[in-house]
Amino acid sequence: MDLKLFLLIPVVVAILSLIPFPLAFIRSATLTGGLICLGLAAEISREVISSSGPVYSGSWLFCDGLGAIIILLVAFVGVTASIFSWGYIKDSTSPKGVLQVRRYYTLFNLFLFSMYAIPLLRHLGLIWVAVEMTTLMSAFLVGFGDTPKALEAAWKYVILTCMGAAVALFGILLLYWARRLSGPGPFTWQGLISSPTPMSPAIVRVAFILILVGLGTKVGLVPLHTWLPDAHSQAPSPVCALLSGVETTTVLYIILRLIPILSRLPSVHSDTWFMGAGLLSAGVAAFLLLQVRDYKRLFAFSTIEHMGIILFAAGLYGTEAGFGTMYQVISHAMTKSFCFLAAGTVLTAVGTRKIDSVRGLARAAPVAGAALIFGALAIAGAPPFAVFIGEFSIIRAGLSTGHFIATGLLAAFIVLAFCGIMTRVNRMVFGKPDENDGKGPKTLPVSNLAALIIAGIPVILLGLYVPEPIQKLIGLAASAIWR
Amino acid sequence: MTDQNTASFAITQANALTCGLFLLSSFGIVAARQVLASIRIFVLQSLFLAASALLLGIHHASLHLYLVSAITIVTKCCIIPYVLARLVGQEQYACRELSQALNIPFSLLVAMILSIFAYYIASPLLVAGGNVFARLNLPVGLAGLLLGALALGTRREAIPQVMGILGMENGAFLAGISIAPDLPLMAELAAAFDVLILAVVLGFLARHIHQSLGSTEVGLMADLKEE
Numbered sequence: 123m124d125l126k127l128f129l130l131i132p133v134v135v136a137i138l139s140l141i142p143f144p145l146a147f148i149r150s151a152t153l154t155g156g157l158i159c160l161g162l163a164a165e166i167s168r169e170v171i172s173s174s175g176p177v178y179s180g181s182w183l184f185c186d187g188l189g190a191i192i193i194l195l196v197a198f199v200g201v202t203a204s205i206f207s208w209g210y211i212k213d214s215t216s217p218k219g220v221l222q223v224r225r226y227y228t229l230f231n232l233f234l235f236s237m238y239a240i241p242l243l244r245h246l247g248l249i250w251v252a253v254e255m256t257t258l259m260s261a262f263l264v265g266f267g268d269t270p271k272a273l274e275a276a277w278k279y280v281i282l283t284c285m286g287a288a289v290a291l292f293g294i295l296l297l298y299w300a301r302r303l304s305g306p307g308p309f310t311w312q313g314l315i316s317s318p319t320p321m322s323p324a325i326v327r328v329a330f331i332l333i334l335v336g337l338g339t340k341v342g343l344v345p346l347h348t349w350l351p352d353a354h355s356q357a358p359s360p361v362c363a364l365l366s367g368v369e370t371t372t373v374l375y376i377i378l379r380l381i382p383i384l385s386r387l388p389s390v391h392s393d394t395w396f397m398g399a400g401l402l403s404a405g406v407a408a409f410l411l412l413q414v415r416d417y418k419r420l421f422a423f424s425t426i427e428h429m430g431i432i433l434f435a436a437g438l439y440g441t442e443a444g445f446g447t448m449y450q451v452i453s454h455a456m457t458k459s460f461c462f463l464a465a466g467t468v469l470t471a472v473g474t475r476k477i478d479s480v481r482g483l484a485r486a487a488p489v490a491g492a493a494l495i496f497g498a499l500a501i502a503g504a505p506p507f508a509v510f511i512g513e514f515s516i517i518r519a520g521l522s523t524g525h526f527i528a529t530g531l532l533a534a535f536i537v538l539a540f541c542g543i544m545t546r547v548n549r550m551v552f553g554k555p556d557e558n559d560g561k562g563p564k565t566l567p568v569s570n571l572a573a574l575i576i577a578g579i580p581v582i583l584l585g586l587y588v589p590e591p592i593q594k595l596i597g598l599a600a601s602a603i604w605r
Numbered sequence: 606m607t608d609q610n611t612a613s614f615a616i617t618q619a620n621a622l623t624c625g626l627f628l629l630s631s632f633g634i635v636a637a638r639q640v641l642a643s644i645r646i647f648v649l650q651s652l653f654l655a656a657s658a659l660l661l662g663i664h665h666a667s668l669h670l671y672l673v674s675a676i677t678i679v680t681k682c683c684i685i686p687y688v689l690a691r692l693v694g695q696e697q698y699a700c701r702e703l704s705q706a707l708n709i710p711f712s713l714l715v716a717m718i719l720s721i722f723a724y725y726i727a728s729p730l731l732v733a734g735g736n737v738f739a740r741l742n743l744p745v746g747l748a749g750l751l752l753g754a755l756a757l758g759t760r761r762e763a764i765p766q767v768m769g770i771l772g773m774e775n776g777a778f779l780a781g782i783s784i785a786p787d788l789p790l791m792a793e794l795a796a797a798f799d800v801l802i803l804a805v806v807l808g809f810l811a812r813h814i815h816q817s818l819g820s821t822e823v824g825l826m827a828d829l830k831e832e
Binding site for chain 1: 729813829
């Protein structure tokens with residue numbers, strides 16, 4: 123199958139969104155494009171499983187087990203976010219409003235395009251360009267509300283992540299240099315692993331640290347995480363689902379891809395860097411979680427925490443930890459996108475982001491309340507949800523490799539974050555609703571419910587049982603990265 | 606000394622001069638007192654980057670580096686200043702003192718420490734391999750990256766922050782032309798396009814911020830934080 127279709131379809135839909143067709147057409151085109159990409163992602167996963175190796179398309183694109191997982195995640199969240207957008211991004215009658223909706227859908231599709239490009243591209247230089255594109259295409263989606271706060275968030279987002287990208291670019295160029303010094307060959311993931319002579323550890327060490335810091339900014343690793351809660355709380359909720367659920371994951375994918383290169387050079391001590399950075403992010407985010415007053419920021423900090431957990435697990439460098447990492451990547455993307463859709467539903471129902479002014483959602487807005495408590499339990503890592511199993515297997519892998527103190531700390535941070543999330547959400551969902559606001563509960567759009575139901579299915583399903591194709595993909599990815 | 610050696614010596618010396626001027630312009634981005642000045646210094650810095658790419662192109666006889674040089678001049682010296690001027694409007698361009706988180710003498714002191722740090726980081730890498738060009742371009746490029754980040758951190762005005770980011774990228778490219786001169790053209794073109802979009806996006810955002818806040822002093826925006 124031609125992998126170019128993943129890049130072609132979103133661009134075509136983005137161009138269609140610019141033509142003055144009725145808005146309903148644009149919305150259904152976006153949804154159809156998303157569904158086609160999801161179908162293609164399933165098809166490409168089948169091909170990857172049956173050949174149990176990478177599938178190539180031309181000299182620029184490829185897809186293997188890890189890439190197929192990322193593409194499936196992007197496509198799935200793309201579909202749920204476009205369904206959710208249907209009712210969330212309101213129809214407008216003024217010409218300026220219509221133009222804004224058009225711009226939203228154009229950028230939405232271009233944003234998807236840039237996220238498909240990252241796992242598909244082979245050349246690191248182009249991957250860097252794709253990473254920059256994800257920021258630039260989503261900048262106006264973050265600032266979509268055009269309020270001073272949204273603009274502040276968008277500005278911080280672009281400035282900090284582009285600064286990170288410049289640092290990562292330096293690292294990627296150094297990596298290219300190291301690869302060139304060790305003999306001829308292409309500057310692709312495969313070419314980096316199979317260099318004729320080992321690459322110079324001195325250069326690779328600096329390159330790795332620059333890439334980790336640079337792309338870590340985009341992933342939301344502490345200390346360059348400050349833009350993340352702002353951007354992920356101010357953006358419209360379907361965009362948050364994409365930002366938090368899959369954008370961070372696609373950038374994390376690049377860091378994961380470095381592992382087979384780094385594990386051949388033990389003097390770089392990349393495992394210590396991974397575990398240290400992961401633990402720091404998880405810890406700082408768990409403490410920051412305790413003092414948020416905005417429920418969208420709550421989930422944003424939880425993203426930072428989960429990125430830390432995943433990075434920690436990746437740094438354990440074992441096949442078992444590899445399974446845990448991949449499982450956690452999948453379950454985080456699914457659950458977090460659901461959480462933001464639930465937060466968007468609550469925002470539609472009550473009209474405020476403040477935790478303190480929301481009480482008794484279970485009675486005032488049952489659907490929003492149920493979705494919120496469901497999402498919160500799932501993301502905080504309560505059994506039997508997928509995140510619980512991921513975290514459990516990571517902790518088990520950490521203990522079995524003898525990292526007792528680090529794993530103990532990680533477990534403590536997970537418990538802290540659990541308490542932080544659950545106390546807030548409990549107060550919002552249960553208890554007596556405020557009677558004095560006088561507004562009746564708003565009716566939710568049908569698209570809103572549909573998106574919640576579709577996004578919720580894998581959250582439950584993955585905790586109870588993992589379908590065989592997903593298991594095979596995880597196995598392929600884990601054996602390719604942590605061999 | 607043969608002719609070829611003389612020519613190669615001349616190119617090396619000219620490249621050394623260009624790198625020195627590049628480093629000086631990086632200091633300029635940190636120290637410029639006016640918006641317009643910081644854009645002009647950025648244009649100068651990009652010219653030095655283009656000149657270095659041209660010199661390396663002559664040395665390696667590589668058409669590729671000529672193209673890099675041409676792309677740099679077209680995008681960074683012509684299109685980006687024009688686009689920013691159109692998007693942001695005259696009043697922000699007007700000459701005025703910029704507000705800074707650190708005062709300028711102190712920023713320059715930090716900038717000096719950062720450049721020494723860049724040499725300190727780069728020297729062990731050059732032991733592992735590196736030609737006569739990498740010896741200069743790599744530490745100067747790294748210094749450009751760090752000084753751009755410093756400008757980004759100390760500035761409170763929108764356009765000088767953008768210049769900080771673009772300066773960081775210039776630093777990365779200055780190192781890149783010496784250590785990765787044969788990067789595929791596709792990647793170079795995509796990167797140039799990307800820098801262009803970056804300028805447009807940030808220009809548009811700055812314009813929106815100006816419309817909604819009445820100023821582009823982004824350092825004043827501090828609504829989003831934990832209480």
